[in-house]
Amino acid sequence: xxxxxxxxxxxxKDISNHYRAMGVDGFYEKHAQDYxxxxxxxxxSLLSEFWEPEWTNIRICDLGCGDGLVTKWMxxxxxxxxxxxxxxxxxxxxxxxxxxxSFKLDFHQFASDMYPNGTGLEKxxxxxxKFNDNYDLIICSYAFDLIRESMQHHWMYKLSQFTDRVLLxxxxxxxxxxxxxxxxxxxxxxxxxxxxxxxxxxxxxxxxQFKERLQNDC
Numbered sequence: 393x394x395x396x397x398x399x400x401x402x403x404x405k406d407i408s409n410h411y412r413a414m415g416v417d418g419f420y421e422k423h424a425q426d427y428x429x430x431x432x433x434x435x436x437s438l439l440s441e442f443w444e445p446e447w448t449n450i451r452i453c454d455l456g457c458g459d460g461l462v463t464k465w466m467x468x469x470x471x472x473x474x475x476x477x478x479x480x481x482x483x484x485x486x487x488x489x490x491x492x493x494s495f496k497l498d499f500h501q502f503a504s505d506m507y508p509n510g511t512g513l514e515k516x517x518x519x520x521x522k523f524n525d526n527y528d529l530i531i532c533s534y535a536f537d538l539i540r541e542s543m544q545h546h547w548m549y550k551l552s553q554f555t556d557r558v559l560l561x562x563x564x565x566x567x568x569x570x571x572x573x574x575x576x577x578x579x580x581x582x583x584x585x586x587x588x589x590x591x592x593x594x595x596x597x598x599x600x601q602f603k604e605r606l607q608n609d610c
Contacts, residue, residue, distance in 0.1 A: 425485060429461055434582035435533055435561060436465050441579045442559060442588055448472050450528035453554065456499070456535025458482050460490040462561075476527075499539050499547065527554050533561040545570050548589075556591035 429435065439462065449472040454463045457477030466473050467490065477486040477494035486494045530551055539547055549572040551558050558573060565585050567575050573589035580586075 421481070427458065427482070429458065429534060431534070431563070431583045432461060434584035435461060438561060438579055438581040438584045438586045439465050440469075441581065442577065442586060443470070447528070451475070451525070453478065453527045453530040454486070455530055455532040456538070457486045457494060458533075458535075460486045460492075462531050462533050463490045463492060476525075499535070499543075525554070529557045529559060530555045531559045531561070534563065536560050536562055537564075544568065545572075548572050552591050558589045559586060560589065561586045 448470060450470075452463075452466065452473065452475045454460065454475050454477045457463065457479045459482055460477060463475045463477065463486070466475065475490065475492045477483060477490070477492060478497050479486060479494065480496060480498045483494035483496040486492070536544070545568075548558065548568065548570045552572045560568070562585055563583055565578075565580065567578070567587055568589070570589075572592055574592045575587050576590045577588040578586070
């Protein structure tokens with residue numbers, strides 16, 4: 393079967409209209425093989441701004457990887473790096489186009505530990521889990537806003553089990569206010585806005601103090 397030729401979505405409003413008309417699941421069920429991010433060039437320029445000289449052989453997790461836009465840039469510019477992709481709709485295409493392994497997994501399943509059979513993601517810390525590794529960097533490009541707002545803080549905490557650095561690339565300038573990570577660098581290139589987060593080493597102490605205040609108020 394011949395793969396569909398990627399469609400370059402030049403108008404982000406066109407994608408938004410399809411989301412509303414078809415739902416996110418419906419959109420990607422139809423367009424997983426031809427979707428191409430309309431902000432590709434901005435995202436590539438943004439990655440160049442964030443990439444540190446010492447990141448020569450790092451291992452990343454490309455979360456919401458799509459066809460591998462982020463990973464492909466990394467492969468072309470930093471070939472010593474390796475990656476793993478996670479995407480509910482485009483995991484197969486990611487592996488076909490990058491050669492790196494991928495997992496078909498929903499963000500909410502990931503954040504809640506409810507992994508479906510066949511993902512290889514039984515539970516963090518399980519020696520059988522293929523995802524039981526630490527990553528030097530987790531990058532989530534243009535997918536974070538698909539996560540329910542009520543789940544975003546828990547989702548970030550979940551990422552702290554696998555990495556101490558997270559790069560969120562979004563179409564807006566929102567900075568996530570979370571205890572588990574703190575923003576350390578912000579960059580905007582065209583329609584792409586990125587924030588690099590570092591794990592907050594004081595997180596566990598802050599959580600302990602918060603619980604103590606709750607107990608004292610009861």
